[in-house]
Amino acid sequence: MRLTRRVQGVAAALVILLTGGAAAVTTVTDRGLSREALAPAVAPDELARQWTQTHDGPQPYPDVHIDWDVPIVMSDGVVLKANVYRPIGADGQVETKQLPTIVNLTPYTKLMTNLIDSAISMPGLQQLTMDLIGRINLSGTPVSGFEDLLHALDGGTIQTVLGLDRKLIRSGYTQVVADVRGTGFSQGTWNTLGAREQLDTREVIDWAAAQPWSNGRIAMSGGSYSGINQLRAAEDPPQSLRAIFPVEPGSDLMRDVVAPGGGIGTTFLPMWLNSVNNAKLMPDIGSMLDGTFDWRWFNDRRRDPLTNVDLLAQALLTPSLHNVPPALGAALDENSAFREGIMGHPDQVGVPTFVYGGWHDIFANSATSLYNAIPLPADQKKLVVGDTYHANPGAGTGVPGAPARLDVLQRAWFDYWLKDIDNGITGFGPVTVWQQGGGWVTLGEFPQPGMTHRRVYLSGAPSGTTGDSLHDGSLAAAPAAEVSRLTVAPGLTTACSRDAAQGSAGMTAVIDACAKDSRIAERNGLTFTSAEITEPTVISGPINVHLTTVHDAADGYWNVTVNDVAPDGTSTVLSTGQLTSSLRAIDEAKSTRSANGDLTAPHNPITLDSVLPVPPGEAIALDIAVIPTQAVLQPGHRLRVDVFAGNSPKALAFRPMLNASELKPQHLVLDPNTPSFVNLPSDRPIRFG
Numbered sequence: 221m222r223l224t225r226r227v228q229g230v231a232a233a234l235v236i237l238l239t240g241g242a243a244a245v246t247t248v249t250d251r252g253l254s255r256e257a258l259a260p261a262v263a264p265d266e267l268a269r270q271w272t273q274t275h276d277g278p279q280p281y282p283d284v285h286i287d288w289d290v291p292i293v294m295s296d297g298v299v300l301k302a303n304v305y306r307p308i309g310a311d312g313q314v315e316t317k318q319l320p321t322i323v324n325l326t327p328y329t330k331l332m333t334n335l336i337d338s339a340i341s342m343p344g345l346q347q348l349t350m351d352l353i354g355r356i357n358l359s360g361t362p363v364s365g366f367e368d369l370l371h372a373l374d375g376g377t378i379q380t381v382l383g384l385d386r387k388l389i390r391s392g393y394t395q396v397v398a399d400v401r402g403t404g405f406s407q408g409t410w411n412t413l414g415a416r417e418q419l420d421t422r423e424v425i426d427w428a429a430a431q432p433w434s435n436g437r438i439a440m441s442g443g444s445y446s447g448i449n450q451l452r453a454a455e456d457p458p459q460s461l462r463a464i465f466p467v468e469p470g471s472d473l474m475r476d477v478v479a480p481g482g483g484i485g486t487t488f489l490p491m492w493l494n495s496v497n498n499a500k501l502m503p504d505i506g507s508m509l510d511g512t513f514d515w516r517w518f519n520d521r522r523r524d525p526l527t528n529v530d531l532l533a534q535a536l537l538t539p540s541l542h543n544v545p546p547a548l549g550a551a552l553d554e555n556s557a558f559r560e561g562i563m564g565h566p567d568q569v570g571v572p573t574f575v576y577g578g579w580h581d582i583f584a585n586s587a588t589s590l591y592n593a594i595p596l597p598a599d600q601k602k603l604v605v606g607d608t609y610h611a612n613p614g615a616g617t618g619v620p621g622a623p624a625r626l627d628v629l630q631r632a633w634f635d636y637w638l639k640d641i642d643n644g645i646t647g648f649g650p651v652t653v654w655q656q657g658g659g660w661v662t663l664g665e666f667p668q669p670g671m672t673h674r675r676v677y678l679s680g681a682p683s684g685t686t687g688d689s690l691h692d693g694s695l696a697a698a699p700a701a702e703v704s705r706l707t708v709a710p711g712l713t714t715a716c717s718r719d720a721a722q723g724s725a726g727m728t729a730v731i732d733a734c735a736k737d738s739r740i741a742e743r744n745g746l747t748f749t750s751a752e753i754t755e756p757t758v759i760s761g762p763i764n765v766h767l768t769t770v771h772d773a774a775d776g777y778w779n780v781t782v783n784d785v786a787p788d789g790t791s792t793v794l795s796t797g798q799l800t801s802s803l804r805a806i807d808e809a810k811s812t813r814s815a816n817g818d819l820t821a822p823h824n825p826i827t828l829d830s831v832l833p834v835p836p837g838e839a840i841a842l843d844i845a846v847i848p849t850q851a852v853l854q855p856g857h858r859l860r861v862d863v864f865a866g867n868s869p870k871a872l873a874f875r876p877m878l879n880a881s882e883l884k885p886q887h888l889v890l891d892p893n894t895p896s897f898v899n900l901p902s903d904r905p906i907r908f909g
Contacts, residue, residue: 267644268624271632279390281307285314292427301405302398303330305389318435320638321394321428324383324442325449329404329499330397333382366730375614376627380467381443396428403500407516409524414561421453429460436460437638443467455568463572463637465630468613470583471590473562477582482800483871484535487723541876552828566593572600574633578608580722585847588666599646607654609726623652656794656851667761671901673814678896680704683749688739693748697908699895709885710866711744718793723870738791746863751907757853761901762821763846768894770887775834775880776801779867780844783860797846800873804842805830818899819843
């Protein structure tokens with residue numbers, strides 16, 4: 221059934237996207253902070269203004285034409301369905317001139333894409349929405365996080381995550397939005413990021429490049445899953461693919477969201493699988509009414525109604541590692557088709573790439589690592605990382621001192637690579653990040669030059685900074701003088717935490733007492749806090765937390781966070797990491813170490829053949845990878861490390877490991893001979909009392 225103005229009112233109700241603040245942009249070089257050192261010929265704010273004016277100003281085409289459910293036949297005979305959006309000229313005719321083309325493949329159904337697009341295209345609705353958002357001021361209230369989420373709407377989120385921007389079309393582009401195989405109205409069974417789906421993507425690009433309305437120059441757009449699809453296409457790019465703009469993509473999905481550290485994403489994965497599997501069952505009502513219903517589509521859905529639900533069920537319900545069922549076995553086999561499908565190869569990306577990520581996104585672990593792995597010069601790859609969750613990319617952009625909105629940056633990126641318009645975008649960045657505790661900074665690379673990894677030891681001595689935690693420990697320059705043991709048991713206080721907000725894609729971030737303050741979660745955690753910082757101290761890069769542990773059972777599960785503690789006691793999570801004790805094995809070839817020899821980014825295989833025993837009562841060492849971050853500790857603030865025996869509801873250990881743990885208490889050992897410490901990348905040593 222085709223959308224008309226009659227359903228746009230309903231569509232408007234679906235437009236609830238989301239996000240946050242901004243501050244001055246500073247350029248950072250290896251010689252310190254300098255706006256002049258890397259400054260382009262035109263100031264960044266002026267370039268942002270010019271790009272915004274180009275995108276938001278008058279366009280050569282007044283309207284958009286849609287060709288609905290265009291069939292695209294794949295090499296194996298499966299038919300994908302796509303909507304094709306083309307500009308309409310002032311004469312009311314669809315433009316016949318060949319134009320550059322933007323391709324987006326989505327598993328969330330192009331029907332939903334068009335529904336939301338139709339809503340925001342209602343005359344005056346978008347401006348009214350922006351005006352209303354501008355009037356909302358929840359700062360200082362217990363739910364200021366809701367305002368942070370709303371600000372995604374004025375950050376270009378809808379146009380870039382959906383992969384459909386009418387202003388872009390009206391400026392002289394064609395856009396193709398296709399349903400991924402096995403989703404939406406496309407035939408086949410959902411081959412989640414697998415080899416067949418990746419081939420489909422390249423075949424759709426080739427199809428688009430060969431159409432009479434295309435000039436053969438193709439780019440890709442879209443967020444999340446569609447962003448991942450872009451990266452996969454760029455690893456083996458068709459000749460016509462000239463640029464991509466992935467928003468919040470993942471690269472190593474096993475360590476991003478499926479089971480980082482062996483902890484199954486029990487909040488996000490069920491929510492995500494449910495949304496895709498439900499949406500793909502929505503039939504084409506129009507074809508049912510006019511007698512053209514696709515019965516192959518129906519039979520394909522009947523054959524595979526609940527893709528990947530068997531994997532989630534087996535991961536949560538399989539009681540032991542004996543006779544592991546097939547789906548779980550594939551997830552725990554590094555060489556399986558499933559693992560190969562969810563493992564990206566950014567080192568093979570061969571087209572200009574502009575990546576947006578968020579420090580608290582579900583794919584935060586991939587954002588900086590995939591950028592660094594892309595083997596392109598700085599003028600052909602860009603990275604922006606905001607203080608955002610998966611639900612509110614772009615929040616905090618589009619205001620003075622911040623990067624331009626995502627849709628504006630995307631337009632500038634495509635104009636350069638597809639239309640040869642020299643607009644200064646190649647001099648942007650190349651790395652622009654929200655520095656937590658500060659504001660926007662521009663870096664020549666990530667991590668910021670001048671960082672040194674240093675050991676910061678966990679000490680049982682009280683810091684005197686909190687009465688909330690199970691144990692108030694401190695951070696020290698040297699190992700503890702005596703052996704001590706601190707005990708922590710699994711609990712539910714982490715349900716009110718930034719980890720829970722991250723795992724829910726940001727939906728629970730509206731509760732400031734949870735997402736912006738860890739003191740509730742810390743009631744069932746061990747805290748270790750430094751003395752007050754006396755000079756601004758930058759933290760940039762990957763972090764490793766090394767713990768000496770003892771378990772009462774045959775397995776355990778650990779979660780750590782690195783926090784910024786304000787003078788009023790507010791404990792804000794900067795980054796996080798987790799690890800199942802039996803999955804602590806490290807692949808040295810894929811791990812990194814700092815000059816002091818300590819691990820900075822341990823790589824856990826998370827496979828059946830890498831499981832290690834956890835002898836009850838014996839000390840074992842764990843290295844927990846903490847997601848890379850950028851932050852500045854201001855004078856009067858403190859650094860804190862939290863240690864928990866669980867991370868529910870964000871994640872649970874695989875059921876066999878969970879059963880082996882018996883949910884018994886776990887023990888952190890502070891021993892001068894086998895110390896527990898954080899390997900922290902900072903520009904100066906942390907101050908100790």
